[in-house]
Structure formats: structure tokens, C-alpha cells
Amino acid sequence: MFQVFYDFASWLIYDLLGFTAQTKLGDALHFFVEDVSKIFALLLVMIYFIALLRASLNVERVRDFLASKHKGVGYVMGSSFGAITPFCSCSSIPVFLGFTSAGIPVGITMAFLITSPLINEVAVLLLMSLLGWKFTILYVVIGMSVGILGGVFLDAIKAERWLQSFAADALKQGRNDKTSKSETASVSGVGMLLSERHQFAKQEMLEIFGRVWKWVILGVGLGAVLHGFVPEGWIQEHLGDGQWWSVPVAVLLGVPLYSNATGVIPVMESLIANGLPIGTTLAFCMSTVAASFPEFILLKQVMQWRLLAILFAMLLVAFTLVGWVFNALSPFL
Amino acid sequence: MKNIKVLGSGCAKCKKTVALIKKVASDKAIEINLEKVEDPSQIMAYKVMSTPAVVVDGNIVHKGGIPNRQQIEQWLV
Known part of the structure; x- marks a missing residue:
């Protein structure tokens, strides 16, 4: 099914532009064109169809749902909704406050906010097509676990003590409201017409694509450089044994770099193909x-x-642990 | 004169929304009182979770994205 992208890249790079597959540059360019065209096509199709399905899901409904749930279930639900609910990272403050003022515990809100950038439907489908379903399941399970356990931890240390005062007040207010009455002018769950869904899906497709295409180019570009220019076996030789220090170093290296999941997946693909554990x-x-x-x-x-x-340190520790555990497990995977 | 507020904590879409409303108003030669609200506690008071959101004379008329031209024209009249 993906052969067409390989053929397209061969035609463009080898036939039309006259590079040969034997040169590093030709090889890297071929990889770049093949991957970018494949990912762009996948993205456009996938975003559209997924948006069509989840058109009626929005943060307001998630909030109302979470506010009515028991705490134990709440972390899991918070993290799950974080994975599937679309929202722009510029909305994370209003979402945080909206959840908080509905009396939802900080840990559950954070389970939502931590999982949200890590997992989204586009990332999951890209992972499946580039790295296979086993790796995808692994990634989703880890991403959700970090969100859930992170949320439990934050509530265990009573993180609400360290909110800004107006947010803490909103949380208290929200809890009182919740116990006294269960009004919530909940957003009506009226079904959407197919034409409305189509409109929404089209907008989502253009908007998300407009946001992520540059990350894809950057990610695949990096991947192409790794693919064509890092000597075969170099990564394998120097980092292939999963030396313990390589994990915290990798985590720290990732901090100043900022990308969304869509851009980082092509890089993952090349790193793994080059032998990074x-x-x-x-x-x-x-x-x-x-x-x-x-x-x-x-x-x-x-x-x-x-x-x-605390939150920052918690994430760094969590990712380091994830790295160590999976390097140790990788012979069995 | 209409009082229009754009709620949003400084993201690109919020700025575009403000610019677009300004432009439509000046194209139509309608005077408006346009304000950008960035303070999270104020945004919270409107119970809005997806920004940018637009408030016209105290009523939330739009949220979660850049409004289109037709919508803005309706708010202004």
C-alpha cells in the first residue's frame, strides 16, 4: 500500500533529478521525499476521518463527565480523554481553570493535561504505519501510565496547596457547588448532522495540517540526515547497549527541544532503525x-x-524510568 | 457602541481574532469598543475553556477558534 510513495520518490529523485541511489545525498533525499509524501497523505486522510468521528466531543463535555466521576476512575478517564480530546496547547490554561472550577481534583486535571500532548489520534496512526502496532500499543500504554500515575502522585502530595490563590479559591468553590447542587448547564448532546460533521472535519484537517506540516518536514529531515550521513552502525556501536547514562542524557537533551508528537515520530523511526535502543x-x-x-x-x-x-522533575524522572525499564525489557519485546 | 471582548491568553489565534474584528469594523465604518482579555481569572469568570472566545455586550457568542467574517458582521450590527 505504501509502495506508491517509494516509487514516487524514486521517480522524482533518481529519474527526474538524476541522483543515484548509491550516493549518500541521493539516498537521503529519496528517504526524505518518500517519508514526507507518505506522512502528508496519511495525515490528511486520517485527520479528516477521525475528526468526522469525534466531532461532537469537546472539553466542556469531558469536564461535565469527569466532574461526576469517582476519583479512582477519574485518573484513568482523565488520561483517556486527554488522549482523544482535541485542544490547542494555547488552551491549556482555560482548560485547567475550567476543570478546577468544576471541582475536579488537580491530579485528574493534570492526568488530562500530561497525556494530551503525548498521545493523540494522529500520533497513534502515524506510529502504527511507521513502527508497527506492537510499538504503538507500548507507546500508548506508557503515555497513559505516565499521565495516570503522575496525577495520582500530585494528589498524594496535595499539589493543590501550591496553586495560585485564585485557582485554589476556584477549586474550593467548585467543590462546594458540586456537593450542594449538581446543576451544571451541561452542553446539550444533540446529535450533529453529517454536513456539520463534514464541515468540522474539513476545518480540523486544514487546521491541524497547517500546524504540523513543518514539524513533519523537520522531523523527517532530521531522520534523513541520520539515515544518509550518520555512518551505519555508529549509533548501534556507541549507544546500542542501552548504557544507563544514555537515558537521562536523552531526556535532558529533549527538554530544550520542542516538538509535537507528529514531528517527533519520524525521528523515532530513524533512531530505532539506526540501532538506538x-x-x-x-x-x-x-x-x-x-x-x-x-x-x-x-x-x-x-x-x-x-x-x-515538582511537576517538571516528576516528568523527567518518569521518562528516565520509562527509558531504563524498556531498555531492560527490550530483549523480550 | 458595542462592547466586544476577545478572551485568550495570548496565542496566535487570539491575536488573529482581534485583528480580524478590528478590520471588519473599520471596513464597515462601525465604531466598537474592542478589548483583549488575557488575565486567566477573568477568562475563568466567563466559564470559557476553549480560546479564543468572543464576548459581545456580556454574552459569549463564539469560542474555540477564529470566527469567520460573516459571524463578525452579524455581531457588529
């Missing part, structure tokens, strides 16, 4: 996606420094 790759990529400074600076509006520092 699976745990180290996961640690690097999750840290690139979920632990970024710009995002954390935004959260400062609702959290005190102390909580931000």
Missing part, C-alpha cells in the same frame, strides 16, 4: 513532546514555582 528513544521523544519550557511558563499563571518544579 527502544527505551532511550522513548525517553528522548516523550521528553521532547511533554516537557517543554514554553508550556511550563504558561502554567505559571495558575501554579506557584514550587509546583511547577
